[in-house]
Amino acid sequence: MxxxxxxxxxxxxxxxxxxxxxxxxxxxxxxxxxxxxxxxxxxxxxxxxxxxxxxxxxxxxxKPAQTTKAQNQTSDIDDKANAENASSVTSGQSIFDLINKEELAMQRGAVGRFLLILSNLYRVHPNQFSAVLDIRGRDRLYFAESENELLENGHSTKPKQIPETNYWVTTNSNTTRKKLMLTDVANVLGYTSEEAEIIRDFL
Incomplete structure (x- = not known):
């Protein structure tokens, strides 16, 4: 032809x-x-x-081959699974597969970038992310599963919900402290020291 x-x-x-x-x-x-x-x-x-x-x-x-009834049923199942996992990512991916400088640049200040980075870390590690609840300062919580828990733990903590998660984080700390928090999060999620530094520097 x-x-x-x-x-x-x-x-x-x-x-x-x-x-x-x-x-x-x-x-x-x-x-x-x-x-x-x-x-x-x-x-x-x-x-x-x-x-x-x-x-x-x-x-x-x-002309495309006609699909059978069984194939259509399989497709429906796959579509349902895809919809349920819309916020998750493929196994084996890391934060570096999701984050990009353009998206970071669009955020409003350090707090916006901080929340975006944490949100993407959750997307890659939803099952391990609860480990961040153990990250805390000498006398204060940094992460919690509710806003009230953070408010009860300190004054002016300015808790914010990490987008697309059930977790909250304090945001009133300075940029240096936020970088240390990101380093700790990367460490508990299994990243190497070198990778943790790169994640910290996204901020």
Missing amino acids: KSIEIDEEIYQYIASNTKFIGESASSILRRLLALESVAAEETIEAQPKTTTIKKDKVVVKP
Whole structure:
């Protein structure tokens, strides 16, 4: 099968002479040119074909195979699973597969970047993220599972919910302290010291 280039006028002419949905460009042209072999061609072709007519080109490609009922049921199951796991990521991924400088630059200040980094760490490690609850200062909590827990533990903690998680974090600390907190989070989630430094420097 060959592709040919056609101008706009011919394209419109071919399209206007389609007699039924799915009629191939080749069949249209054969009919218009009164070639007798058109009937034989349509009988011999075992694989049904559909025609995609693009502007300035005519491209003929095989019709996609019909899916069976079982395949449709499998597809429905897969779609449901995908929807349930929309906020998770593929196993084996790390924070470095998700975070990017452009997204970080769009955040409002250090607090916005801080929350974005933590949110992405949760997406990669949802099952291990509860370990951050053990990260705390000498006399204060840094992470909790509710806003009230942080408010009860100190004044002016300015707790914020980590996006797309059930965890809360204090945000009133300075940037240096936030970097130390990110380093601790990376460590408890299994990152190396070198990787923890990179994560810290995202802030």
